[in-house]
Amino acid sequence: MLGIPCFPDLASLPETVEHVVLTVGDARVEAALDDTIAHGARAATLISGLVLENDRPPLLRERISAKVDASKLLVCGANGMGFYNFADGVWVCGFDTRENHLRGGNVTLISHSGSGMSGIIDCEERIDFNLAVSTGQELSVSMDQYMDFALDQPETRVIGLFMETARNPEGIVRAFRKANEKSIPVVVLKVGRTELSARLAVSHSGAIAGRDDAYQALFDRYGVQRVHDMDELATALIMFAQPHPVADGGLVSIHDSGGERQLLIDLADDMAIPLAIMEPQSESRLKALLDPGLPPVNPLDAWGAGGPGANEIMRECLATLMSDPNAAMGAVVHDRAPLGALYEEYFDYMRAGHGASGKPVFLVSNRQGSGTDPAAVRVTREGFPVLDGLRPFLAGVRCLTAWRDFKARGAEYHEQVTGEQGSHPGRLNRPAVEIENQWRARLASGRALEEFEAGQLLRDFQFPINPARLADTETEACKAGADLGYPVVLKTSESGILHKTDCDGVKLNIENEQQLKAAYEDLSSRIGPRVMISPMLNVTGVEMVLGLVRDQQFGPLVMLGFGGINVETIRDVACALPPFSRETALRLVNSLKLRPLLDGLRNRPAVDIEAFCVAAERFSVMASSLEDVLDEVDVNPVIVHPGGCIAVDALVVGHAAETSA
Numbered sequence: 001m002l003g004i005p006c007f008p009d010l011a012s013l014p015e016t017v018e019h020v021v022l023t024v025g026d027a028r029v030e031a032a033l034d035d036t037i038a039h040g041a042r043a044a045t046l047i048s049g050l051v052l053e054n055d056r057p058p059l060l061r062e063r064i065s066a067k068v069d070a071s072k073l074l075v076c077g078a079n080g081m082g083f084y085n086f087a088d089g090v091w092v093c094g095f096d097t098r099e100n101h102l103r104g105g106n107v108t109l110i111s112h113s114g115s116g117m118s119g120i121i122d123c124e125e126r127i128d129f130n131l132a133v134s135t136g137q138e139l140s141v142s143m144d145q146y147m148d149f150a151l152d153q154p155e156t157r158v159i160g161l162f163m164e165t166a167r168n169p170e171g172i173v174r175a176f177r178k179a180n181e182k183s184i185p186v187v188v189l190k191v192g193r194t195e196l197s198a199r200l201a202v203s204h205s206g207a208i209a210g211r212d213d214a215y216q217a218l219f220d221r222y223g224v225q226r227v228h229d230m231d232e233l234a235t236a237l238i239m240f241a242q243p244h245p246v247a248d249g250g251l252v253s254i255h256d257s258g259g260e261r262q263l264l265i266d267l268a269d270d271m272a273i274p275l276a277i278m279e280p281q282s283e284s285r286l287k288a289l290l291d292p293g294l295p296p297v298n299p300l301d302a303w304g305a306g307g308p309g310a311n312e313i314m315r316e317c318l319a320t321l322m323s324d325p326n327a328a329m330g331a332v333v334h335d336r337a338p339l340g341a342l343y344e345e346y347f348d349y350m351r352a353g354h355g356a357s358g359k360p361v362f363l364v365s366n367r368q369g370s371g372t373d374p375a376a377v378r379v380t381r382e383g384f385p386v387l388d389g390l391r392p393f394l395a396g397v398r399c400l401t402a403w404r405d406f407k408a409r410g411a412e413y414h415e416q417v418t419g420e421q422g423s424h425p426g427r428l429n430r431p432a433v434e435i436e437n438q439w440r441a442r443l444a445s446g447r448a449l450e451e452f453e454a455g456q457l458l459r460d461f462q463f464p465i466n467p468a469r470l471a472d473t474e475t476e477a478c479k480a481g482a483d484l485g486y487p488v489v490l491k492t493s494e495s496g497i498l499h500k501t502d503c504d505g506v507k508l509n510i511e512n513e514q515q516l517k518a519a520y521e522d523l524s525s526r527i528g529p530r531v532m533i534s535p536m537l538n539v540t541g542v543e544m545v546l547g548l549v550r551d552q553q554f555g556p557l558v559m560l561g562f563g564g565i566n567v568e569t570i571r572d573v574a575c576a577l578p579p580f581s582r583e584t585a586l587r588l589v590n591s592l593k594l595r596p597l598l599d600g601l602r603n604r605p606a607v608d609i610e611a612f613c614v615a616a617e618r619f620s621v622m623a624s625s626l627e628d629v630l631d632e633v634d635v636n637p638v639i640v641h642p643g644g645c646i647a648v649d650a651l652v653v654g655h656a657a658e659t660s661a
Contacts, residue, residue: 010039019043021082023094026052026060029078033064037071045092046078050137061137068139080136081114084121087130087155097122105129106157107241108150110143112136116162116189120234126380127237130155144171147186151178158240160233161188166215169553176222185403186224187236190215213559213575214551221577223406225399235392236399238385244360246328246404250274251397252321253331253364254314254349256303260366264299264333264390273394274401275299276326285320289313298324299333311345318349319356328401330354330361331393340371342386347375350384360400362386364393409583431460436625443629446656451500452493452532454652458635461622464615465635465647468534477520478513480533487511487536490519494528503527509536537648541607541641542597545573546619548633550655556627558620560585562594563636570594578620578627585616598640611644631655 007013010020020036022029022044029048036044050061058066061078068075076083082093086101095118105128111117114134121132130153133146143161145168150156159179166172179186193212219226227233251273255261268275278286278298286296290313291304302317303310322330330353332346342363350361361384368388376386387393430436439457442449449457451468458465469480470493481488492505500506505527507519516533523531545563548556554577561573574588589595589609600606615638623630632653638645 010035010041013039016040019045019092021045021047021092023047026050030060030063030067033067037067037073041073043074043076045076045080045082046136046139047080047082047094048077049079065139073140075140076133077136078139079114081118081134083131083133084129085131086128087153093118093134098125100125102128104155106155107237108132108147108153108156108159109162109237110135110146110150110159111162112138112143112164113162113191116230119230120160120237124234124238125377126385127234127241128381138167142168142171144168144175147172147175148178151175151182151184156184158237159184159186160237161186161190162233163188163190164192166553173218173222173554176218176224180222183407185240185399186222187227187233187240187399188219188224189227189230189233190219211551211553211557214554214557214577217557217575217577218554221580223403225403227395227399231389231392232395235387235389236396238380238387239360239362239393239396239400240403242360242380242385243383244354244358246400247357247359248404249324249326249328250276250401251329251331252276252324252327253299253333254318254321255299255301255333256306256314257335258301260333260335261299261301263366264394267390267394271391271394271398273397276321276324276328278321278324279326282320282324286317289316289320298327311348314345315349315352318353318361322353322357322359322361327357327359328404329359329397330357331364332361333364333366333390335367336365336369336371336373338371339373340369341373342375342379344375347379347384350379354384362393364388364390366390430621430625435460440626440629443626443652443654444657446631446654448498449652449654450493450495451491451649454650457652458619458622458647458650461618461625463618463622463635463647464611464645465650466534466537468532471520471531471533472529474517474520474524477531477533478516481510481513481516484533484535488516489534489536490516490523491532491534492523492527493530493532495530497527537639537646539639539641539643539646541639541645543637544612544640544645545634545636546616546638546647547635548578548619548623548630550631556623556630558616558623560588560616561592562597563638567636576620578623580617580620582610582613582617585613585620586610589613605642607640607642608644609640612638612640615645615647629655629657 020041022032024032026048050064052060081095084091084093086103086105107127107129109117109120109129109132111134117132117134121129131150135143147159150159227236253264276298283296290296290302294301294304298321300317300321302314318330321327332349334346337343346363350363353361363386365388380386452470455465455468467484471477471480488510490507490510491500497505510516510519543564545561545567547559551557556578557575558578559573559575562570572592572594574591576584576588598607598609634651635647638647
């Protein structure tokens with residue numbers, strides 16, 4: 001065909017083919033796969049969706065999957081759009097793409113969605129890829145394995161993921177760790193956050209979308225930068241691909257419009273993007289450069305009257321902004337010229353700013369318009385990215401600064417909590433091994449702990465919870481009251497009663513032994529003799545919550561945030577994978593919307609945030625130590641007050657040990 005020798009089938013080939021690309025329809029793909037396996041190929045790419053009309057169990061996909069597993073064949077797909085290994089010049093995709101892909105790119109894109117891959121690589125000439133993969137149904141090779149390969153390629157600078165689920169959760173964790181070790185940022189667009197899209201993910205590629213809180217905690221643990229749409233993903237990849245490191249500080253930007261400068265300020269505030277505050281010497285330098293009436297502040301409107309020398313003023317102003325020690329990176333925020341063209345003077349501004357500081361700088365248009373200019377690609381490849389739209393750009397700024405801060409924090413979880421590598425030696429003494437094993441045996445039944453047991457579990461992990469004593473007689477109850485100090489609370493502790501108030505099983509504000517005897521007589525006669533005695537708390541503070549749930553893919557997940565009776569309504573919480581440090585807890589608390597309540601409002605004193613963060617750290621150590629036998633824990637409320645924090649009670653449910661059929 002067209003002068004190229006062809007063969008009727010694989011069996012007729014003079015040598016064994018390593019990789020077979022199957023582009024046949026679903027009705028023929030099973031026979032073609034049989035031929036591929038018989039031929040002895042090591043790998044195959046399946047484009048087909050593996051769906052047959054009027055198919056019978058086992059369905060085509062199940063039959064194909066079984067054959068792939070038995071043969072150990074490496075398969076890209078099925079129901080994908082193949083891959084492009086640009087670094088080695090191997091294109092395995094049967095669809096149109098742009099012709100000007102360059103070898104030597106530094107961006108990897110791995111996508112569960114075929115269009116999620118092609119929708120960027122086909123049209124975004126500002127990104128040069130070394131590898132792009134549409135993983136599809138991942139019959140034998142999953143996203144984490146492609147990541148592992150890409151991380152070993154010397155040219156890889158950043159990895160982008162279009163993720164529906166993690167089919168191999170342990171593998172994706174290993175891949176994220178490897179990315180951290182190699183200091184390669186990962187940017188992810190994770191879909192399936194809502195109930196509707198999670199259901200659609202099942203029919204789209206066979207994925208079961210995971211609990212989004214767990215994914216967010218996973219991304220936070222490993223510094224994976226999350227974006228929300230394709231524009232943000234492409235923009236972040238462009239920004240990470242440029243070669244200049246982000247410095248400490250915030251964003252500086254120069255404008256030729258006061259109104260559009262205000263727009264950036266508003267959007268940056270909405271998106272919590274830090275803007276650099278200029279040092280006095282920088283302000284003095286700017287004031288000497290600017291036309292009268294233009295304030296020397298960041299963001300800077302520096303255009304003025306636009307007379308002779310205006311472009312030189314713009315260059316010098318950006319160089320001054322970016323040289324300030326509080327500037328992390330710079331941006332020239334100017335609109336495109338007619339027909340989407342770019343003025344060469346804008347590039348001169350960027351070169352001057354970078355030349356004076358060594359920091360990254362970006363040219364950002366508020367809108368690109370309907371035209372284009374080849375200079376956008378040329379200058380981006382020079383190391384000065386040309387970007388479209390303030391929101392995607394600011395999302396990219398957030399990713400770059402968050403990745404910078406993540407690297408600066410270093411490994412902030414296991415070592416900080418346990419001190420095993422000397423970072424905080426002796427900061428937390430875990431219970432003795434035999435005590436942990438006792439709790440493991442008790443929780444493995446899968447039943448809920450009694451309230452006293454739940455409190456004792458937390459106390460064994462040094463968690464601040466209200467003291468309690470058990471009593472089976474009036475004498476024991478009176479001794480507990482005397483030891484704990486009045487006033488006390490008396491609760492029934494008979495087995496199986498989860499909602500004590502429903503049976504009038506709680507007696508509050510018991511002031512003395514006489515009242516305690518009367519209360520005990522009532523509970524013992526109506527419900528049973530076993531009771532629990534605790535001090536009556538009289539503290540005022542902010543009600544917080546700490547909880548644990550078990551995610552199907554990633555195991556225990558710790559939730560912390562604002563609690564009380566409205567915890568489900570306000571849902572101002574953050575989640576993290578255990579164990580984590582008190583520094584991590586503080587960072588999560590600071591991200592909450594109601595965070596100002598902790599500083600004291602309307603003449604109320606500030607509460608002890610550090611005490612809550614220490615408690616959260618200890619809770620996370622418990623969650624990690626007993627992760628195989630804990631199914632659910634709810635500590636609500638945790639009362640955080642000026643002198644510390646304390647929990648009233650807790651609900652703990654064990655995770656039954658799995659038994660083989």
